[in-house]
Amino acid sequence: MQRPAIRAEGVGKSFTIQNIRTRALIDVSVDIIRGEFTLMIGPSGCGKSTLLAILSGMTPPDQGAVYAGKINLAELSDDQRDLFRLKHCGFIFQGFNLFPGLSALEQVQVPLDYMGVPEEEARERARFALEHVGLSRRQHLRPSEMSGGEKQRVAIARAVVKRPAILFADEPTSALDTENGQNIVAILRETARETGTAVLCVSHDLRLLKSADRVLQMEDGRLLRDMRPRSSTALTG
Numbered sequence: 623m624q625r626p627a628i629r630a631e632g633v634g635k636s637f638t639i640q641n642i643r644t645r646a647l648i649d650v651s652v653d654i655i656r657g658e659f660t661l662m663i664g665p666s667g668c669g670k671s672t673l674l675a676i677l678s679g680m681t682p683p684d685q686g687a688v689y690a691g692k693i694n695l696a697e698l699s700d701d702q703r704d705l706f707r708l709k710h711c712g713f714i715f716q717g718f719n720l721f722p723g724l725s726a727l728e729q730v731q732v733p734l735d736y737m738g739v740p741e742e743e744a745r746e747r748a749r750f751a752l753e754h755v756g757l758s759r760r761q762h763l764r765p766s767e768m769s770g771g772e773k774q775r776v777a778i779a780r781a782v783v784k785r786p787a788i789l790f791a792d793e794p795t796s797a798l799d800t801e802n803g804q805n806i807v808a809i810l811r812e813t814a815r816e817t818g819t820a821v822l823c824v825s826h827d828l829r830l831l832k833s834a835d836r837v838l839q840m841e842d843g844r845l846l847r848d849m850r851p852r853s854s855t856a857l858t859g
C-alpha cells in the first residue's frame with residue numbers, strides 16, 4: 623500500500639508586490655509517497671520552490687491543507703511548524719550549506735544535538751550516516767578539504783541522520799559534474815528504498831528523469847502531469 627508522508631489538498635498561494643499579485647500555486651493537490659524518489663520539474667517561476675516550502679511547513683498556504691498524517695500543517699503556529707521540520711524533514715540544497723569550521727562528522731551531528739540526542743548516540747548515528755554515503759574514511763575533513771560531490775554527500779548524511787519522514791532536495795546536482803551528480807541521485811534513490819523516506823527532489827536537470835520513480839510536472843502554478851516513467855503511465859494530465 624502506498625503511504626503518503628505528506629499530502630497537499632487544494633493548495634493555493636499568491637504573492638503581492640507593489641500591488642501586482644502573482645498566483646504562485648493554484649489548487650495543487652498531491653501526495654508524496656514513502657520509499658519513492660519523486661522528481662518535480664517545470665520552467666522557472668512555475669511554483670516548484672513555493673510548493674516545496676509549503677509541503678515542508680516553511681510557508682503556510684493561503685488556501686487548502688497540508689497533511690502529515692492527521693495533522694494539518696496549515697493550522698499550526700510558526701513554532702509548531704519549526705518543530706515539525708526539525709523532527710520530520712531533511713533538506714539538501716544546491717550550495718551544500720555546510721559549516722566551514724566543522725568536520726564532516728561534526729556537521730552530521732548538528733541536527734541530532736538540536737534534537738537533544740545524547741552525545742554518544744549522536745556520534746554513532748553520524749558515523750553510520752557517513753558510511754551510508756560512502757564517506758567513512760573522510761569523516762575528519764572540513765568542507766574546504768572536500769570535493770563538491772563529497773560535500774553534497776555530507777549534506778545528505780546530515781539530512782538522513784534524523785531519519786526524516788520526508789527529504790526535500792532543491793537542485794542537489796546543479797553544482798556538480800555528471801558523474802558526481804549521478805552518484806548523488808543514486809544515493810537519494812537508495813535512501814528512499816532502504817529507509818522508506820519520501821524523497822522529493824526539485825530539479826532542472828533532465829538527466830534525473832530516468833532515475834525517478836515518479837515525475838511531477840508543474841506549469842504556471844499548477845500540477846500539469848503526474849507520471850511514473852518506468853511504468854510509462856501518466857496518472858493525471
Ligand SMILES: Nc1ncnc2c1ncn2[C@@H]1O[C@H](COP(=O)(O)OP(=O)(O)OP(=O)(O)O)[C@@H](O)[C@H]1O
Nearest residue numbers: 637638639644646665666667668669670671672673
Ligand atoms: N517571496 C516571494 N515574493 C514574491 N513573489 C514570489 C516569492 N516567492 C515566489 N514568488 C513568485 O511566485 C512564482 C513562483 O516562484 P517559485 O520560486 O516557486 O518558482 P520555481 O518554479 O521554483 O522557479 P525556479 O525554477 O526559477 O526556482 C514566481 O512568479 C515568483 O516570482
